[in-house]
Amino acid sequence: MSEPVSPPPLPVTWRPRRGRIVPYGCAVLIVAGSVIMAALIAEPFKLPDRVAIVLFACAVAFVLHLLGRVRVEADEEGVTIVNAIRTHRYTWPEVLDVTLLVGDPWPKIDFSDGRTIGAMGIQGSEKPRARRATAELAALIRERGEARNGQPKGGEPKD
Known part of the structure; x- marks a missing residue:
């Protein structure tokens, strides 16, 4: 790992x-x-x-x-995903997880409303940069998102 x-x-x-x-x-x-x-x-x-x-x-x-123009921006309030056609803005509590699987063109970000949006601003073809950017975004989600403090994503604290 x-x-x-x-x-x-x-x-x-x-x-x-x-x-x-x-x-x-x-x-x-x-x-x-x-x-x-x-x-x-x-x-x-x-x-x-x-x-x-x-x-x-x-x-x-x-x-x-x-x-x-595609990019992913993170600031104190949340995440902005600028894709080719649409721009999405989410606050940190709405962001649940980010995943980049081998072979994916870009990471997918999961949100509390059930949406999953591709983040074209992180290109999977740029393998080391994409892994690093995804790991940094995941760290921000752990620190600021809904799933902080060891709680499972989307729910109750573990027993």
């Missing part, structure tokens, strides 16, 4: 490294390429066509931005 990790000082933000470099790098290449292509494209294409090419590339860049 791995050694226990102490909770990091708050506030803390976990972001994927490759999960930001790839989408933003591709977005820059796509927009720059479309601008160059719009400037150099053959004559039958008029100004509206050229503008449409650049606007389409900007739309693709926006989708890539949604993928690049």
Whole structure:
């Protein structure tokens, strides 16, 4: 087993490294390429066509931005999970557990309302960083969450 990790000082933000470099790098290449292509494209294409090419590339860049902005933030009040489409905010008592199984794309966080949400801000493909970030988040949940002080998750103290 791995050694226990102490909770990091708050506030803390976990972001994927490759999960930001790839989408933003591709977005820059796509927009720059479309601008160059719009400037150099053959004559039958008029100004509206050229503008449409650049606007389409900007739309693709926006989708890539949604993928690049993912993160998990923890502060004194709770956890914010910023995924590609939605942002979720939970207070510490609502957070029960975090798990990252081998082969999972990102950890899953369990909440007291029965929800389980994937935290895309911690990428399972970045194995050592993902394990460390998950362990730090788990330590924060143990320290501040509903399951603190040796109590089982979601319930009564052990006898």
